[in-house]
Amino acid sequence: MTLSHTIPRALPPRRLLAVAAALALFGGPVEAQTAAPEAAAPAAPTSAAGVSSCPLGAFHCPARPESFALCRPNALLEFYDPTLPRDAALRETSDTVVDAAHVDSSNRAVYRLSGNVRIERADQLLRGDRIDYNDTTTDYDAQGNVRYQEAGELLSADRLRGNTQANRGVAENVRYQLLQSRGNGTAARGELLDAQRSRYNLVSYSTCDVGHHLWEVRAKSLEIDKSTGVGKAHGATMRFADVPFLYLPYFTFPVDNRRKSGFLYPTFGSSNRSGTMFAIPYYLNLAPNYDATIEPRIYTQRGAMLAGEFRYLVPGTRGQLNFEYLPNDHGDNSSDADPTKGNDRWLLKYGDATRLWGPWSFTTSINRASDRSYLRDFGNDLYTSSIGTLASNAYIRGRGNWWSATFGADSYQNVDPYLPDTVVQYKRWPRATLGMDVPITRWLKFGMDSEAVAFRKENAIEGNRLDLYPYVDADFRGAAWFVRPKLAYRYTAYELSGNYATYGYRGPLSTTQVSPFGDRTPSRALPIASLDTGLVFERATSLFGTTYTQTLEPRLYYLYVPYRNQDDLPLFDTRRMSFDYWQLFSPNQFSGADRQMNANDLTAALTTRLLDDDGVERLSASIGQIHYFAPQRVQLPNSATTAAAPTDWTRSDYVAELGVQLTERWRLNSAYQWSPNTRQTDLGTLGLQRRIGADGIFNFSYRYRRNYVEQYDASAIYPISERWRLLGRWVYSVRDQRTVEALAGVEYDSCCVALRVVGRHYVVASGPVAERGRTNNALMFELVFKGLGAFNGQTEDVLRRGILGYQ
Incomplete structure (x- = not known):
């Protein structure tokens, strides 16, 4: 028979359910909020949403938010019940309902439920073949196909036993799924040591679909302490396509929103000026209002470098300090005009914004390099390596309803090895407005x-x-x-x-x-x-x-x-x-x-x-x-x-401008200047942007200024499927009759992994006559593990600068 009975006091299943929840990987119980089943697999964005996220003609678009739209719509553990309430706040006012085929209460202290046992309270549901509960000692033992569900997670185990009063429990052969963060995995054994600490053996974690882990973190043992917000893993291996590529015998990580010291993803790259670069950053959580990152780097052609970042935030003040230092450069001189071999080389960047009193504030930005070739040799992207001047300033600023005032100074440093210092702007030392x-x-x-x-x-x-x-x-x-x-x-x-x-x-x-x-x-x-x-x-x-x-x-x-x-x-x-x-x-x-x-x-x-x-x-x-x-x-x-x-x-150029955007799909901008004095065109520009589907775009522009430049520039993001996009850009100079820059790449997006591979070919813009026209090549890639971050992130900034409308 089936027993259906409301138990307001005798059996405290609310605590029993909390113990089950606590055996999820991150050491619950989880204070879940309303979560729909679709939270595990959000619907794909519509075209309109894709278009409106970045207006046509925008120079730079914000980064696309992390999306799990390509995950399977019903990638949930098979026992998920969509009819349960999704509001955890209802638990305090809800009764507990127990259903079982059989109940034995001959021993008044022990309840023995068997046969499709179901214990439900608000959004919480615990099921199993058999559940024994001792009302005196608060010991419990759930056996056979144990399943637990709440608004924030799903959990299954072969057996679950412990004590609710002591907040102890042991689960065997665990599977779990965090519905709101998409994390899921398995553990051979899970132990709840007390209300704050838990331990797991042979545990795995991924944000991919259940049963289809393209990437996965596996650890021999895992310990979680909620009181400190720290997790400790031993013998951890990160796998991609079931191939291990990163092994850490021991590491720690945060299990909540508190920051945690530890290693970040390594990065590597290559250039013809400094060779292959490899770096492993280490994050230091020094205090709630300041932190630091130390990044040792190795350049095969130049030696070892130490880079770092320090950030602080105090009442009325925020700032950031970045530095890079390489002693005794082993590489060849970057240029005869600026010899660097054997020298110590460094880069310093410092920014601060401080509110002083009333309408007054102080801002500063200090940027200095050891030599004029530094950015060209160590710039980690083509934009940085092409900077010719570093600007520094410090100002006191004030503003009222009808006035504004500043007092400070500006300084400039030449960081182009092929141009004389005479081209640098005057230092404004001091300046007041x-x-x-x-x-x-x-x-x-x-x-x-x-x-x-x-x-x-x-x-x-x-x-x-x-x-x-x-x-x-x-x-x-x-x-x-x-x-x-x-x-x-x-x-x-x-x-x-x-x-x-x-x-x-x-x-x-x-x-x-x-x-x-x-x-x-x-x-x-x-x-x-x-x-x-x-x-x-x-x-x-x-x-x-x-x-x-x-x-x-x-x-x-x-x-x-x-x-x-x-x-x-x-x-x-x-x-x-x-x-x-x-x-x-x-x-x-x-x-x-x-x-x-x-x-x-x-x-x-x-x-x-x-x-x-x-x-x-x-x-x-x-x-x-x-x-x-x-x-x-x-x-x-x-x-x-x-x-x-x-x-x-007696007359200036005729100046004409045209801007057209009749639909949300395409936009055209054009400008033209014709001189009646020389009867020649002085300037002509044409820009066309066309959206392709929800996340594709095509750009074409023509730039002409008499005696200076004439270039064609075409770029595109072409979606060939919902997972694959082709990327490309081509810039051609009519005056030089050659390609100035070419870019080609491919982007792959899946449920839990995104991959970008980009190759670039470009012409050296400045330098001695013998070097002008020389070409450089760069190959960059980025692997994004959704929910963990990007591995070797190098491409996104380059693509955003190079392809108008990239997102």
């Missing part, structure tokens, strides 16, 4: 941009500069129009170093040259006036059967800046900015304060847009041109002492 934006009325405001800075650089003219830029502007607008007048005054003054007369714009003068700096304290002062006006017209229209709102937006911008001779002013941080659409409305074509262009210009521009019913811009097209009523007399020097001649143009 003050910005103001004070509303006077609803439509009128007063503002000011000011800067005081000292410029320092060896073998170049040095000095101090004060730049004051107060202005008053107004903003009158209606629903379909705006008028923005602005009146500004710019005053810039210098105090040059004592030997200023021995330098020209580009360094020391020869004995036959005359310095352009005739005054030690030159200055410049001039007014700047502008008027920006525009109209906005709208109408309803349709395109390809879809209704849109089309706008027509004419705009006029007038700028007046009187001419001032600035040939006696040095060039500390000023460059001519690239001409583009937004330069049509800029008061200065030069960056920095050393040059202020003269102007008597009128810009005419026209923009049209298509907006869908949700207000999303689907198309934008603009064209504009500047009409010069006076020649541009302020020019940068074309020699050490002489400025370039004024232009006699």
